[in-house]
Structure formats: C-alpha cells, structure tokens
Amino acid sequence: MPLRAVARGMARMVDTAGLGPERAKAATAILDAMAAEPFFVEGTGSSVTDCMAAAGAAVRLKVGAEGVYAAALPRHGYGVALKIEDGAIRAAELATASLLRSLGCLDEAQQLALDAYLRPVVRNVAGREVGAMKPTPAIS
Secondary structure, three states: OOOOHHHHHHHHOOOOOHHOOOHHHHHHHHHHHHOOOHHHHHHOOOOHHHHHHHHHHEEEEOOOOEEEEEEEOOOOOOOEEEEOOOOHHHHHHHHHHHHHOOOOOOHHHHHHHHHHOOOOOOOOOOOEEEEEEEOOOOOO
C-alpha cells in the first residue's frame, strides 16, 4: 500500500466529513479507544504506547510491518505515514518522534518524556555507549 494512502486513511479518520455516518462513528470510536488505552495498541515498552501516553490527545499512532508508522493528528486535522527503507525499528522510532516534534505535536514536557526516542543511544554488546542516532536536518 502506498504511504500516501496510509496517511490519507489516517487523515480521513481525523476529519470524517467525507465519510458516511457509520464509518465516521467507527473512525471516531477507534481514535477515542486508541487515546484512552494506548497500551492495547502496541503493548508495554513500545514507542507507540509511550508516545501516545506522553502526547495525550495530540497523537494516535500505529506501527505496521518493517518500519512503517502511521499517525492521526487530530489537532492538526491530518494523518502522516513514514517507512524506513530497511525496516529498522530504532530508525523508525527516531523518525516518528522527530516528525511529531517538528509538526508541533509535542510540548517540552512531552519531548522530555520521549527523550529515549528523540535521542537514542547506540550501545555495544557489553552495554557500553558507542554512539548516538539523530534525525537528518529535513525532519529535526
């Protein structure tokens, strides 16, 4: 599925004006459920769960296969989707958190709560810090 279609689908869930009444009601119920119980979207220790818990009503996030992330942004009225070409989850987490920050979806306290995803540390097999990841200037 093209990323544009994924993003459009998330946007349609946020802005239900073009949907029939049953679909609009279902879209609203899904987004409300995601906000109320982020744990049930992705589980414990997930960037998706942590991000929705930190961002509150500003973000609904869903991970797909191989580094695909999709978000519904109710306050902005649109959806976004991204794919990390090699499927790396760590890169997708950084890109998603950075994108949400650059779109103004996260205030300072929320950014601090998501620091592990916004400034991930790279560790070797011994657990020693050997590097760090950062977003490209295009999404920082």
